[in-house]
Amino acid sequence: MTDAPLTPLTLPADDAAQAWVADRAEAGLAAAAALAQELREAPPSEALAVLQTWDALMLHLGNVAAMGSLYGNVHPDEAVRTTAEGAEQDVDRVVTELSLDAELYALFAGLSAEGLDADATRLLEKVRRDFTRAGVDRDEPTRRRIAEIRARITEVDQEFSKVVRDDVRTVRVAAERLAGLPEDFVAEHPAEDDGLVTLTTDYPDALPVRMFAEDAELRRDMTLAFLDRGWPANDALLRELFDLRHELATLVGYADWPSYDAEVKMIGTGPAIGEFIEKIADAAQEPMERDLAVLLERYVRDVPGATRISPSDALHYEELVRREQYDVDAQQVRRYFSFEKVRQGLLDVTGRLLGLTYVEVPDVVTWHEDVTVYDVRDATSGAELGRIYLDLHPRSGKYGHAAQFTLTDGVAGRQLPEGVLVCNFSRGLMEHDHVVTLFHEFGHLVHHVLGGHGAWSRFAGVATEWDFVEAPSQMLEEWAWDAEILASFATNADGEAIPAALVAAMRRSEDFGVGYRVRVQMFYAAVSYLFHLERPADLTARMVELQERYSPWPYLEGTHFFANFGHLGGYSSAYYTYTWSLVIAKDLFSAFDADDLFATEVAHRYRSRILEPGGRRDAADLVSDFLGRPYTFDAYAEWLAGSA
Known part of the structure; x- marks a missing residue:
């Protein structure tokens, strides 16, 4: 510890970024390895010192993992992103090895909390729980399989995220089809040499098009492109991810992945997730029906005979209702x-x-x-x-x-x-x-x-x-x-x-629309929870069923929203959060x-x-x-x- 002022991290120039990522990863991993070896060979005699050494070890690993995650997602150079992703994989591998180290677990299991303050006692409890949840008490073949699974989960999760990140799709249209979009938006999207305007599925393009475009076919084309990002590549990756997580959970003694994942959250148990989803869905039912009736009444004026609102039209007609009935024009607001x-x-x-x-x-x-x-x-x-x-x-x-x-x-x-x-x-x-x-x-x-x-x-x-x-x-x-x-x-x-x-x-x-927006959230939460619980062979078919059960919007034929639902990676079964x-x-x-x-x-x-x-x-x-x-x-x- 020191009283000297702390200084922020110095980041590298573009031409040094890849080497910096590699060097920082190597140094952090080496420092962590040295501290782990110290704990194995000559651990401090006091519990507090053991915890301080462990926490310093984890800080080194956390620094490498954080750098890897950030640079893997934001750096413009693909080579740097790839190096950063590799560093993140290395950290996950080391964390897995440490969590399955029976010698280290025995050290922490034998520590006494006597004399520790509340924070140190809490840390000791968390470390012990981490070891047992990792499967340190399983036999050697099981621990080896757990290590393999965790390594593969990291790889699959990164590849899933990469596919979503890189799959930016485009819709090309004649300039006159931009009617209804804001003037500044149109000015920022001039026609190219062939007379067509290129629109992407990035949010600054996709959201205005879906909200303001008067051309229903343009709204539909953008919605189809937006909802289908990541397909088909992510279908197989997600099914593998769900299977791996389930196997991991069962190997360490849990019924399924949601039960394993929920144990360390406020909700406590896996089944409680399903109960919470139903509770919120039921509470939102009446507000949803009330506002949908208003929205549908406006919709059928333009689409006679319609009984439900297409997902490609929902944002647009919500905007029309706000403009016409609440005197709020989003183009004026912006x-x-x-x-x-x-x-x-x-x-x-x-x-x-x-x-x-x-x-x-x-x-x-x-x-x-x-x-x-x-x-x-x-x-x-x-x-x-x-x-x-x-x-x-x-x-x-x-x-x-x-x-x-x-x-x-x-x-x-x-x-x-x-x-x-x-x-x-x-x-x-x-x-x-x-x-x-x-x-x-x-x-x-x-x-x-x-x-x-x-x-x-x-x-x-x-x-x-x-x-x-x-x-x-x-x-x-x-x-x-x-x-x-x-x-x-x-x-x-x-x-x-x-x-x-x-x-x-x-x-x-x-x-206006809170009820049906809450129901959309419950659709997402149900996908997150039930895909992990059930591991359906046909993700699209199960998604369609869940959309019909929870969402106010019908399924848009040919789309695969789950393939770009990035929260299936980090949040896994817990989008309910x-x-x-x-x-x-x-x-x-x-x-x-x-x-x-x-x-x-x-x-x-x-x-x-x-x-x-x-x-x-x-x-x-x-x-x-x-x-x-x-x-x-x-x-x-x-x-x-x-x-x-």
Whole structure:
């Protein structure tokens, strides 16, 4: 440990990136191996020192894995991405070997918790549980098979993600078929030499086309292309992934993968996932039917005799209802949300709320010129808290959705927390939905930074139960809906702030359709859960059945949404966590004064009791400490029932 100021990581120039990734991986793996050997041959006599050595070992591995995951998803050079993916595979292999090391397990099993503080005791319990869940107590042939399975899972998961990332499809149309799309969108998509305009399935193209294009065939073509990304390559990969996960779970004593995966989450058991999905689906049934009736009434005016709304038309007609019945025109709304102003507004709002200052670092080396970098400081003390990277526009070879990636986990006295926000937004005007997404994802980033100042890397940042991770980010979305807050940065080309009356109308229109959007989420959650539980031979057929059961939209013939459902990788059987977290987020937000979202006392309490502890306590205890009571379903149920 040292009292010297910690400094952020120095990233390599483009021509040195591949060597830097390889060298950093080699050094990190070597340091971890040396510490593991020390624990085997000459372990410290005190339990605390053993835990400190282990945590240092895992920090080395975490640094390599984080670098591998980030550079494997964002670096423009495919060779660098491949090297980074290899580093991530190497870490997974080493973690598997360590977790199956009976000698190391015996060391931790024999430690006494006497004299350890609460955090160290919690760490000891977690380490012991990790060993047993890994299968360290199984016979040698079983442990060998477990190692093989884990290595292959990593490979398959990476290949699945790579297929999704790289499969950007295009729709080419005559310029006149862009009628209905915003003027700036049309200007940014000029016709090529053959007179056709190229549109891609990246979000800045796909979402406006599906929302605004008057040409129903264009909307259908874009939806077909968007929903079919990753097919057919990912069908076989996913079936293999589900089989491997099931085999792994059963080898270590669980009935199935969801049961294994849920044990370390708030929900506790696999069957509870199915019960939760049904509970939410039932609660959303009446609101869904109510709003679908309104949507269908508008739809049949243009499509006489229709009894259901095509998925390719859903966004468009939802936009028409909002425009015609709620006086909200998304094309008018987006004129208030220029990207540069939104980005600065995000920093201003979160800085004020959480007591932070962001200092841009303009000359730091990054992996792409689009990336902006900020040092994060405490607004009161000026203390350096970490560094964040914002990589917010699409490009070839880049991760295609929105997520926070770790660069380094923060540990007091060892290294600063550094995180990366990876999104794919327009460089010009943004849809308000994307503004909300930006606030959401930034919530993960500040959680990572503020939770990165404890003594143990195991509990750094968002290292809490996975079905709580989304709650702080979902709650932060509320700040992107407040009229006074939006007026501070949402201005049109003439400098006029977005009117409060328009924001109120936007909120009312957003509440329209909550029921059917929740049911879409339950469709996704059911795919995530039941594909892992049942491992169907025909994924498409089972998806169609689940879509009919849960989704408001009928199946669009010829599409295979699951093939690009990236959460089947990282979230595996637990996509339900988005809604589980939202239940908690609604309860967390109830503690704030809707008329003063920056109230100092509650904001400070939120920072200190929810974000800063990281994973040092169970999520339920963090929430109870903040609210002064256990969390309930009440706020979510009220929101769902009262929507529209």
